[in-house]
Amino acid sequence: MAPPDSTANWRFVAGVSVLALAMVLPLLALLVPFLGLPVAQSALIAGALVAGAPEVLMLLAVALLGRQNFDRIVGAAKKFLFTTFFSTPVSRGRYYAGLAICLLSFIPLYVAGYVPSWMPADNGRIAILAAADLAFIFSFFVMGGEFWEKFRRLFVWEGKV
The missing domain is CATH 1.20.58 (Methane Monooxygenase Hydroxylase; Chain G, domain 1)
Incomplete structure (x- = not known):
């Protein structure tokens, strides 16, 4: 049996971490008004946290994980949400x-x-x-x-x- 590929393991961990960060960033936009920044800067930062950065991080996660692993993780998450909130x-x-x-x-x-x-x-x-x-x-x-x-x-x- 061949030893596990450390590069593949590193890429998987990094890809899952980037995917988790992409899901958390929009929630961080709720904290931007508490920073005391001017309105224009707050709007720009909140907009980037909600609309720009998560999409870029999702693309990076796909690149790190590979399309097959990304689809498998997203499918498992959708299945969990569906069985928890919708089907029962x-x-x-x-x-x-x-x-x-x-x-x-x-x-x-x-x-x-x-x-x-x-x-x-x-x-x-x-x-x-x-x-x-x-x-x-x-x-x-x-x-x-x-x-x-x-x-x-x-x-x-x-x-x-």
Whole structure:
């Protein structure tokens, strides 16, 4: 039996690390407003973290891993997400908890729009509104695959039900 190729092992570890970094970078954009930079610089840095750098890092990960390993890792991640959030039916309690999170996530938006004096100033307001947006997105995953199907049907005209 031949010894393992250290170059292939190094490339695999580096490729997985770059792939993980590409997935984390957009989350780091949420921290940019707290740096206290001017608005133009904050927008440029956040835009690069969300739209530019992850794509470049994905290409680098494909180059390091090779197309076959990259497709295998992405396929395993999609399979895990699908079986965890979409294919298994959720309990009534989990569904209603997700629905409550979804509805409660609108409260900070209405407070900021109609009674802005109740909201903290500057970065506190941004943090609260960003948390409300993330809670809204999270609620879709909590409600499970059956909710995704209900949501999809809102946008598809089928004639009769």
